[in-house]
Amino acid sequence: MTVSDTSPANDRVVIFDTTLRDGEQSPGATMTHAEKLEIAELLDDMGVDIIEAGFPIASEGDFRAVSEIAQRSKDSVICGLARAQYADIDRCWEAVKHAKQPRIHTFIGTSPLHRAIPNLTQDEMAERIHDTVTHARNLCDNVQWSPMDATRTEWDYLARVVEIAIKAGATTINIPDTVGYTAPVESADLIRRLIAEVPGADEVIFATHCHNDLGMATANSLAAVAGGARQIECTINGLGERAGNTALEEVVMALKVRSDIMPWHTRVDTKKIMHISRRVATVSGFAVQFNKAIVGKNAFAHESGIHQDGMLKNAETFEIMRPEDVGLSATNLVMGKHSGRAALRDKLRQMGVEVGDNQLKDIFVRFKELADRKKEVYDDDILALVTATTEGAADRLQIVNLRVVCGTGGPAEAQLEMEIDGKEVSASAQGDGPVDASFKAVRELHPNAARLQLYQVNAVTEGTDAQATVSVRLEEDGMIATGQSADTDTVVASAKAYVNALNRLLVRRDKVGKDVKEISYKDVS
Ligand code: KIV
Ligand code: ZN
Numbered sequence: 239m240t241v242s243d244t245s246p247a248n249d250r251v252v253i254f255d256t257t258l259r260d261g262e263q264s265p266g267a268t269m270t271h272a273e274k275l276e277i278a279e280l281l282d283d284m285g286v287d288i289i290e291a292g293f294p295i296a297s298e299g300d301f302r303a304v305s306e307i308a309q310r311s312k313d314s315v316i317c318g319l320a321r322a323q324y325a326d327i328d329r330c331w332e333a334v335k336h337a338k339q340p341r342i343h344t345f346i347g348t349s350p351l352h353r354a355i356p357n358l359t360q361d362e363m364a365e366r367i368h369d370t371v372t373h374a375r376n377l378c379d380n381v382q383w384s385p386m387d388a389t390r391t392e393w394d395y396l397a398r399v400v401e402i403a404i405k406a407g408a409t410t411i412n413i414p415d416t417v418g419y420t421a422p423v424e425s426a427d428l429i430r431r432l433i434a435e436v437p438g439a440d441e442v443i444f445a446t447h448c449h450n451d452l453g454m455a456t457a458n459s460l461a462a463v464a465g466g467a468r469q470i471e472c473t474i475n476g477l478g479e480r481a482g483n484t485a486l487e488e489v490v491m492a493l494k495v496r497s498d499i500m501p502w503h504t505r506v507d508t509k510k511i512m513h514i515s516r517r518v519a520t521v522s523g524f525a526v527q528f529n530k531a532i533v534g535k536n537a538f539a540h541e542s543g544i545h546q547d548g549m550l551k552n553a554e555t556f557e558i559m560r561p562e563d564v565g566l567s568a569t570n571l572v573m574g575k576h577s578g579r580a581a582l583r584d585k586l587r588q589m590g591v592e593v594g595d596n597q598l599k600d601i602f603v604r605f606k607e608l609a610d611r612k613k614e615v616y617d618d619d620i621l622a623l624v625t626a627t628t629e630g631a632a633d634r635l636q637i638v639n640l641r642v643v644c645g646t647g648g649p650a651e652a653q654l655e656m657e658i659d660g661k662e663v664s665a666s667a668q669g670d671g672p673v674d675a676s677f678k679a680v681r682e683l684h685p686n687a688a689r690l691q692l693y694q695v696n697a698v699t700e701g702t703d704a705q706a707t708v709s710v711r712l713e714e715d716g717m718i719a720t721g722q723s724a725d726t727d728t729v730v731a732s733a734k735a736y737v738n739a740l741n742r743l744l745v746r747r748d749k750v751g752k753d754v755k756e757i758s759y760k761d762v763s
Contacts (some may be wrong), residue, residue: 240485251493251502252469254445255281255486256290257518258303259319261477263293266711266718267522268689270745271303277305277474277518281314283592284510286486288315288341288469294333295326300514301333308337315380317341322370331377342374343412345384348399349391360395367399368406383408384447388426389420397436404438410469411442415458418451418481425458426465433466445469446486450476455484456531460492463502474518475526475533487511487564495559503753510590512565516621523709523720523739525696532564535618543689565590566617573620575609582620589617591624612703619705622698622724633741634659642672642729654679654733664668676733680740688712692720697729708735712743719743 246548248656256506258274261267274292281289292300306350308316316337320326323409327344332341334340337444346367347355353363367383383403388396400411411430420428427448433439446462447470448455459470476485490506497503515533519526528535538561561684579602586593586601593601604623609615636657644650649668656663665682669675673693692711697704706728725731 240333248468249490249502250468251463251504252443252445253285253490253504253506254288254290254317254469254471255286255473256447256483257281257473257477258307259290259292259488260471260479260483261473261518261522263524264477264479264482264524266720267477267524268742269521270742271299271306273521274303275306277347277514278314279310280510280514280517281474282312283503284507284514284590286314287505288317290317290319290343290471291334293319295320295329301329304330304333305336308334308340309340309409311337315339315341317343317382320344320374322346322366324370324373327370327374328378331374333428335376337407339380340378341380341382341410342378343382343384344370344374345386345412345414346370347387348396348415349387350383351390352387358517364399364402368402370606371403371408372408379409381408382410382412382445384412384414387416389424390413390417393431397432398430401436401438404436404442409442410445411439412445412447412469412471413462413467414445414447414471415449415455416447418449418455420448421452421454422457422461424662425626426461429467443468446484447469447471449478450481450483453481454491455482456488459484459489460500463500466738467582468502474514475524475530477518477522477524485531487515489562491532491559494563501660507590509565513589513591513621513624516618516625519577520625520722523711525694525707525709533687538566545671546743550592562588573605573609573615575606577609577615577739579603584618585617586624589621593624598625608705608726612701614700614701618698620662622707625722625724633738634744635680635737637730637734637737638662640676640733642675642677642731644672644675650675652676652679652733654683656680656683656737658684672729673732676729677736680733680736684740686714686740686743688740691718693732695732698724708732710735710739712736712739714743714747717743718745721746 278289292304294304296300304318304751316334317336320330322344323670330342371383385399400579429444444467446459446467448458470485470489472486472489474486476482490504493500493502526533582602582605601623638655638657641653650672651668653666663683664677667675667678667682691713694709696707698707705724705726707724708731709722719739719742721735723731723734723738
């Protein structure tokens with residue numbers, strides 16, 4: 239993609255994904271370096287136009303992630319976030335400059351409440367905007383500027399600063415609804431009025447960036463497009479702080495399915511949606527709610543008798559999009575122990591998952607193990623296996639073997655063997671049930687003060703032989719890490735998820751130890 243492809247006259251909407259920046263910032267959603275690289279590659283491969291890869295000045299880890307994503311980028315523009323400060327912008331440029339197509343995104347809060355934080359007058363802030371956008375533009379010819387909390391900024395002041403940013407060289411003007419306050423009619427009108435009244439507005443692309451506090455992020459984003467915006471900012475699964483951001487899968491599929499009334503298209507390969515959704519849920523630890531539009535487990539399930547009857551006669555009776563359009567294979571059935579490697583690769587392709595030969599080999603081994611334990615292996619089981627083979631190789635703590643004895647006659651007892659930093663160790667512990675006993679055994683071998691914030695079990699598919707996915711969120715000294723695992727044995731999945739979360743805490747601890755300080759994009763000064 240080139241920037242000229244995104245001219246406002248075009249009927250294409252540019253998709254700007256901020257899963258790795260706005261999404262990753264939500265407490266508990268922290269991803270490891272390797273996970274960020276993997277998600278960025280999936281986004282690039284699925285046709286996302288712009289990837290906001292992080293906030294480079296926030297920490298050494300963010301800087302490294304953004305610059306490595308930039309170096310590995312293929313077709314996507316790689317963008318970094320910077321506050322309205324020269325040091326932020328310079329650091330951002332250092333990270334993104336390796337990309338084939340780099341972008342600097344700089345912002346400042348312009349509403350009365352946000353102006354009060356750095357204690358700037360309107361004139362002082364206007365001057366800061368002029369100077370910082372000019373500085374960014376001197377480094378990079380693709381500059382995005384955002385007036386944070388735009389939807390609660392006085393109209394006159396918003397129009398004034400947008401004009402200043404355009405004159406200073408911004409090529410994209412993003413209008414954030416930072417607190418999810420606006421409504422569709424207002425969202426469309428605001429963009430329409432800015433384009434109509436701000437001098438120079440026809441030279442730039444307007445973007446919309448919505449949060450979902452009132453459940454209107456998707457509607458507000460699409461309304462903004464109707465008002466003239468040609469870039470939607472969004473995250474996979476709507477990941478993001480509080481109620482999250484606009485969900486990529488929702489706006490992309492809405493534009494596809496209702497092209498009759500919304501004549502704008504995106505470049506996204508929708509068949510890759512389900513796989514990346516599952517990966518983001520796993521690495522962020524934020525499970526997708528069952529009835530979530532497009533990617534929820536029930537989004538294509540038809541259970542009531544009337545629905546099933548209609549579906550059998552004609553799928554369009556109750557289906558406005560086909561499961562295969564979002565990467566669920568047409569038949570959500572069924573692989574078994576006689577299925578071969580070629581069939582598995584084919585199934586993965588139908589779900590938009592491309593894997594190399596080595597990973598296919600690993601997935602196949604796990605698939606055979608699973609098929610031995612479970613009669614029917616469904617799409618979701620297979621996606622869970624992909625996840626399992628992407629995890630863990632470099633983990634410092636690994637479970638080698640776990641045996642648990644439990645029943646009604648007394649406490650449960652877990653016997654656990656682990657490998658810790660390459661050394662085999664073992665312990666046993668008693669607990670109030672098998673999960674408690676297993677966690678205690680882990681703590682025997684790896685003493686820690688992490689507090690359990692969340693323990694959640696979901697069945698991937700139906701039946702008593704279903705795989706369980708378990709999420710465990712831990713907190714230690716203000717650091718939060720989430721681990722996940724899947725297994726047909728719920729206790730084993732629980733212990734692995736707990737160990738997975740501990741591994742992530744170790745990574746975070748190392749990272750913070752090395753950083754001078756971690757800052758948030760909300761530390762506006
Ligand atoms: O929500 C918001 O205002 C943001 C800005 C940094 C663009 O995420
Ligand atoms: Zn945001």
